[in-house]
Amino acid sequence: MEEKKILVLGGKTGMLGQALVKTGLAQGYDVATLGREDGDMTDFEFLKEKIRQVNPHCIFNAVAYTAVDNAEDDEQNAVTVNKRLPEMLAVILKDLPVYLIHYSTDFVFSGRQRNLPYTEKDSTEPLSVYGATKLAGEQALSKLDSCAVLRTAWLFGEGRKNFVSTILKFAQERDALRVVADQFGSPTYTRDLAEMSFLIMKNHGVGLFHAVNSGQASWCDLASEAVKLFNLPTFVEPIETKDWVQKAVRPKYSVLSTQKLQQLYGYVPRPWTQALQEYIFENMETLKIR
Template structure:
């Protein structure tokens, strides 16, 4: 299987490259220095030259707050880039696997979001990601949209790393307790994408469409932080843990509105591909790897 990975230096991209090493697959991993996905001619040239079986797009503008003041850049990367990749995939009869987000929803539903629920993004990031989804769907017949949430891993910047860093110098922390979601380990996202790529390319699975993949159990950010500190203490990564004070969204204003509810229902991906929800607690068993 020939796999083209974009955004190869990001959280998920790094995991994809690591997990595909020594598997026998032919992998072309490109970061933004090697491929500008917003340049349609550059994308078409790269895809035609390599002629992949599948493109996995792990490139994105994920700075949610910055997107509010960098809307042109956010739409270029999150909408135009995926469209360019999907059009190129269609040209060479490749499948495209594209990562999206819970931010395409309003975040006010009671219960978990289904793939079929109405979208209603509340900010520039969510709007740009939704338009990216629509561009992929309309541009390439063989597409998978994988919506995820609360991504963390050993590389890049994320909530786990931030909490561990702050815990080294603070006795207490205020963490938002009225936003809920499923923390998702980047390595589990990568494994899910590889599983799906294998299914659609090598096994002829044609269940294309949109899927949700995130972690269970669902928690608040404050509960997530508490679990991180408990695990860190158990593993002697921290000598003591700070007190977690649950605060409200109103107590911590940000340029971009955060969803109150980021819970994603993952039953469809389990039923279709046999992929279980991310076990985010298990992914916290080697927290020393997050401290490097």
């Protein structure tokens, strides 16, 4: 078995998928991708055959139904991608010497009466269809021997529209923005998450891991920091969740603790502010509207 061959599901178009491909190539891996562009990934026989053909030693599943609000009215498709696909991977990989890294979300937590970062041992209670389907995906993989599930959160990064790029677009067009200030989470750079993913893969980590940048923020903190780093005069007005109508209910608090990563591998993720600065400074031109 070639120990340097990896397969990234969603590697061509997904925000995290693209970061995994970049990191994999930079670290000398032979990288293959599989996505919608290749066929129907939610078809069991297709998926099984593609995995057999590529014959990787590790698969990263960065495919997900990530449209949190749309999922409320499109449950069937969210279930297919977030629950059924991991279920299929569990069956296909059960007897193969392939290690799997799968991704989940802080939205498996409710944030109710909570102000301490969540650990991998804390009870889940998703508030949305997205959160529930992602939790079902985690559970589908819980019996696989050679699998790590990385819960991450509030991603920003190259290659796809995200909260930060959207805020910077609006901030260049308007004098003021209103942003929710009473939901708290763990902003995370896809580049850093990719690095954590390879660290866990190399150590053959098994089970649940929280993988986010250090620190915590509200959406308003994240937007304000991005606007400041981009050197814009835009006023970012803090508002409450009740004044920003969204279809899906989000946790008020879903900060994730990365203590397990630190205890097992001595790895302390850098603060999100530092990661955000790198993302913005390296992508100034792409983030500018023309």
